[in-house]
Amino acid sequence: MEVETVFTILVLCVGFYMAWNIGANDVSNAMGTSVGSGALTLKGAVVLAAILEFSGAFFVGSNVSETMQRGLIDTDMFMTEPIVLIVGMCSALLGTSLWLQIASYFGWPVSTTHAIVGAILGFGGMVGGMEAIQWGETLWILLSWVISPFFSAIISFLVFTILQRKILYAMNPSEATKKLMPLLVFIVFSTFTLSLIFNGLQNLHISFTFGEAVLVALLVGLITGAITYFIMRRVRLPELESHPPSRYTPQTVVSLDKAMKHLQRVQVASFDETHAKVSALLDEVKQLSQKLRQETSFSERTSEYRSVEKMFVYLQILSACFVAFAHGANDVANAIGPVAAVLDIIKNGVVSEFAPIPPWLLAFGGVGIVIGLSTWGWRVIETIGKKITELTPTRGFCAEFGAATTILIASKLGLPISTTHCLVGAVLGIGLARGMRALNLSMLRDIALSWIITIPSSAAMSIILFYIFKAIFIGS
Amino acid sequence: MFNISGLFGKSPFAPLQSHMKKVALCMEKLVSVFEILPDSEMDKIERLVIELSKLEHEADLTKNDIRNHLPKSLFLPIDRAHFLEILSVQDSIADKAEEVGILLTLRPLEKFGNFQKEIQAFFAKNIDVFLNAKRIIEEIDELLESAFGGIEAEKVKTMVEQTAYLEYEAQKMQQKLLKQLFTQGETLSTPAFYMWMRLVEEVGTMSHLSERLANRIRMLLELK
Numbered sequence A: 001m002e003v004e005t006v007f008t009i010l011v012l013c014v015g016f017y018m019a020w021n022i023g024a025n026d027v028s029n030a031m032g033t034s035v036g037s038g039a040l041t042l043k044g045a046v047v048l049a050a051i052l053e054f055s056g057a058f059f060v061g062s063n064v065s066e067t068m069q070r071g072l073i074d075t076d077m078f079m080t081e082p083i084v085l086i087v088g089m090c091s092a093l094l095g096t097s098l099w100l101q102i103a104s105y106f107g108w109p110v111s112t113t114h115a116i117v118g119a120i121l122g123f124g125g126m127v128g129g130m131e132a133i134q135w136g137e138t139l140w141i142l143l144s145w146v147i148s149p150f151f152s153a154i155i156s157f158l159v160f161t162i163l164q165r166k167i168l169y170a171m172n173p174s175e176a177t178k179k180l181m182p183l184l185v186f187i188v189f190s191t192f193t194l195s196l197i198f199n200g201l202q203n204l205h206i207s208f209t210f211g212e213a214v215l216v217a218l219l220v221g222l223i224t225g226a227i228t229y230f231i232m233r234r235v236r237l238p239e240l241e242s243h244p245p246s247r248y249t250p251q252t253v254v255s256l257d258k259a260m261k262h263l264q265r266v267q268v269a270s271f272d273e274t275h276a277k278v279s280a281l282l283d284e285v286k287q288l289s290q291k292l293r294q295e296t297s298f299s300e301r302t303s304e305y306r307s308v309e310k311m312f313v314y315l316q317i318l319s320a321c322f323v324a325f326a327h328g329a330n331d332v333a334n335a336i337g338p339v340a341a342v343l344d345i346i347k348n349g350v351v352s353e354f355a356p357i358p359p360w361l362l363a364f365g366g367v368g369i370v371i372g373l374s375t376w377g378w379r380v381i382e383t384i385g386k387k388i389t390e391l392t393p394t395r396g397f398c399a400e401f402g403a404a405t406t407i408l409i410a411s412k413l414g415l416p417i418s419t420t421h422c423l424v425g426a427v428l429g430i431g432l433a434r435g436m437r438a439l440n441l442s443m444l445r446d447i448a449l450s451w452i453i454t455i456p457s458s459a460a461m462s463i464i465l466f467y468i469f470k471a472i473f474i475g476s
Numbered sequence B: 001m002f003n004i005s006g007l008f009g010k011s012p013f014a015p016l017q018s019h020m021k022k023v024a025l026c027m028e029k030l031v032s033v034f035e036i037l038p039d040s041e042m043d044k045i046e047r048l049v050i051e052l053s054k055l056e057h058e059a060d061l062t063k064n065d066i067r068n069h070l071p072k073s074l075f076l077p078i079d080r081a082h083f084l085e086i087l088s089v090q091d092s093i094a095d096k097a098e099e100v101g102i103l104l105t106l107r108p109l110e111k112f113g114n115f116q117k118e119i120q121a122f123f124a125k126n127i128d129v130f131l132n133a134k135r136i137i138e139e140i141d142e143l144l145e146s147a148f149g150g151i152e153a154e155k156v157k158t159m160v161e162q163t164a165y166l167e168y169e170a171q172k173m174q175q176k177l178l179k180q181l182f183t184q185g186e187t188l189s190t191p192a193f194y195m196w197m198r199l200v201e202e203v204g205t206m207s208h209l210s211e212r213l214a215n216r217i218r219m220l221l222e223l224k
Helices: A001-027 A029-037 A042-060 A063-070 A082-106 A112-128 A135-168 A173-197 A210-234 A250-269 A272-296 A299-348 A359-385 A393-412 A419-432 A442-474 B013-035 B042-069 B080-107 B113-139 B140-146 B150-187 B190-218
Strands: none
Touching: A001 A029, A001 A082, A001 A112, A001 A299, A001 A359, A001 B190, A029 A042, A029 A299, A029 A393, A029 A419, A042 A082, A042 A173, A042 A299, A042 A359, A042 A393, A063 A112, A063 A135, A063 A299, A063 A393, A082 A112, A082 A299, A082 A419, A082 A442, A112 A135, A112 A442, A135 A299, A135 A393, A135 A419, A135 A442, A135 B113, A135 B150, A173 A299, A210 A442, A250 A272, A250 B150, A272 A419, A299 A359, A299 A393, A299 A419, A299 B140, A359 B140, A419 A442, B013 B042, B013 B080, B013 B113, B042 B080, B080 B113, B080 B190, B113 B140, B113 B150, B113 B190, B150 B190
């Protein structure tokens, strides 16, 4: 058998295994929260995740894959002996898989993304020397690893703060939710559509300029927002039905309370006749306030938070899909980036200047992820879902929206980042906005460890494998 | 592998509520002590107070457990010191219940006009204040849901105000009882007089502590 055939089979197998691994382990982050909050059944979560992971990988996966293929190391250095690059990419993939296997056996916090980047850099730097590494791009990627959790933390912090102001702190939370929901749907769908169609549909041979893409995205957002608006108008709130509808809102009661506070101040500061008058007024206002309180069924309204969460369940499903899509777009590259490099050389015999990722390879990666999800990933989703019940739909939505937006932006820029780290950052952002009970900050240490441990280890792994392969296939 | 489930620590608010349940059990025991008080059968009272002490000890254990296992992380929705303060005020209510119980085992209460009846009413008022505070602690779930703001905060504020008002009424009753004791207490022996006095004061402290607990929760609210 020829060396090329051996490598084609090897690289496809290992690439498929990587995709399987990603599907089995990482997808749970996207869907676990929704299953945990009861927004989705396990079956529904798996089906939705499969569809969106695949489309994310297929439509938007090429940007990051190209970075993996030739953004990290200067492939021109290997022009003269392409076989070295083939062997190198293979050992990077295999090294990463081995390292992930070891790490998950010991329960170490590692990220697929960091491992594969470390492995490619490792063999590239070892074989081609320091100048083989594209330092500019590499620094960008390293920087994005640090920035991305913070960025998603900021987004989810902002979104949650808005929800807090407009809904949770409102006097009539469910009415406020009805009003805000179309806007939120508009934002989610616009972002989602924009990321999908701008530079996204080359595989279907449709392309938009940025302006057109923005227009289409806004249009889609407007339509979905309008649909939501009409649905929301039809939603009846089952609570409070036992009471006759009141013409007053709780806000009126609060205003009256404020008036009372000011009257009390006057009462303290006044004398004689004025004092008596103010006291009489105050009594009257007090009685009025009590009457209004009863009429607006003030204290029973807190059950509204439950109906708010019920409405947010749908939004959370949407944002979970958003995360699954973004995850597919970013992480499929970990599996197929190196595969693309190897197959390209084998096909053309040389290291080509420019080779787009073939759509079938993206689909191949997508299928790998989906199979991983359906054979093993659902178990992990179930486990996580049981563990994360603290994340109510409002909070889950904010976390997922923050993370997904960050991941999609990174995917568009061709930066491979860790989905998990983005989600961790987003959840911490909500914690900062006073939305979360107790957060375990040891996770931050794990993130830092993942940065420090994974890169050298997987680099070492890929270097060792490279020399073994070289000895076997190329000779000294 | 590495997923986000590791991010969530155990919330200390559920244990806080279960501690409150233990405190409430102590109070219930004290209520049954007061119920059999007119019969003045000392061994029955003593038996109940021993049970009360056991319950108080259990509450103490829960309290220590919460203190020992409070997450070290920064992200509690409320300040750590503040949380511990709430816990300690809550626990002191159970302590006070035990003290009142033990006081009642020291010697039989002497008859003194219709003082028996009045102190029962005073005690009932104190229990009212406590039950109000307990209801506020039970609202913590909803408070967390609404991030300590909005209509839920308004509701809790009203509850706190109500608790404060009841406590004021209890203080009024205490004043009246003490005055009665000092104007008509000449017929009593010194130990009996002192016993009555201590009883009025100790029972009054229970509403005091309950109101303080309610106000500690009030400080968490984000009101506009």
